[in-house]
Amino acid sequence: MRLSKNKIFFIIFISLITFSLFCVFTTSVSFAQNSFTAEAYSTTAKSAIVIDKNTGKVLFEKNADEKLPIASTTKILTAITVIENIDDLFKTVSVPDCAIGVEGSSIYLEKGERLKVIDLLYGLMLQSGNDCAVALACLTSGSVENFARLMNIVAINAGATNSHFCNPHGLHEKNHYSTARDMSLISAYAMRNETFRKIVSTTNYVDCPYADRGYNRIIKNKNKILTTLDGGNGIKTGYTKVAGRCLVSSAQRKNVEIICVVLSCGPMFEESCDLINKAFAELGVNDE
Secondary structure (H helix, E strand, O other): OOOOHHHHHHHHHHHHHHHHHHHHHHHHHHHHHHHHHHHHOOOOOOEEEEEEOOOOOEEEEEOOOOOEOOHHHHHHHHHHHHHHHOOOOOOEEEOOHHHOOOOOOOOOOOOOOEEEHHHHHHHHHOOOOHHHHHHHHHHHHOOHHHHHHHHHHHHHHOOOOOOEOOOOOOOOOOOOEEOHHHHHHHHHHHOOOHHHHHHHOOOEEEEEEOOOOOOEEEEEOOOOHHHHOOOEEEEEEEEEOOOEEEEEEEEEEOOEEEEEEEEOOOOHHHHHHHHHHHHHHHOOOOOO
8 A cells, every 4th residue: 555645754753853852852951861960969178089989880980099198097998918827817926016106096006915816906097096006016017118019909809900008007198099989999998807897886885894903895896877867888997197087987778889989078077977877878769
């Protein structure tokens, strides 16, 4: 059956209208999705990134490749380096003299103390003990310098290629730096280790004894993410005058785990919670 010219014209006209409406609809959906991402995420941090730990997908970034001081978030790398290189974390060791009286945050190790390696790891990650950092470095590699070389190897293994570490605690040194992106990669790498996950998700650790005292230290986690964010399970705070307030945080809901890094961010807890909540919302994960 032959179609008249009028019918052919009508069919072509309807097809063009349908195609145009389809293009407008798909463009609108794409724009809406992009607008959601652009408008939803916001932070005053100098540098930031939010990733899906399981897939590696970057959900938000801001100056994520800028090299910056990272303060005590350095200890994420310190901890996983120790965990991977000391066979028995429950062996009792003597605290090296070089770890006594290290400046900054501390669990106040005493000369001649004998503790388990795991005790020092909790002191490192919960109370951010710089003395624990030096003790662990020397116990693992014999010196801070040797340990820093090992840290850089582990960082590269984690995919961090834009960083350089000079010490295990994050006290300021000119050539000690990382980026938000690299810290997210190091953190994702560390969070795949069950021992590391257990340590950084602990709010209080009470099994670390004092030398020559009849009671144990109470080591409290400085990371408010654990108690203020649904599903919060890590990771590490940091602060120096040069670096400002830094936070690497994480949370898990259902089978999705988000890692957020903010560097030089005044309201680091509040903004990290906001970024993580919006990441879960974008991925369609509620907070039930």
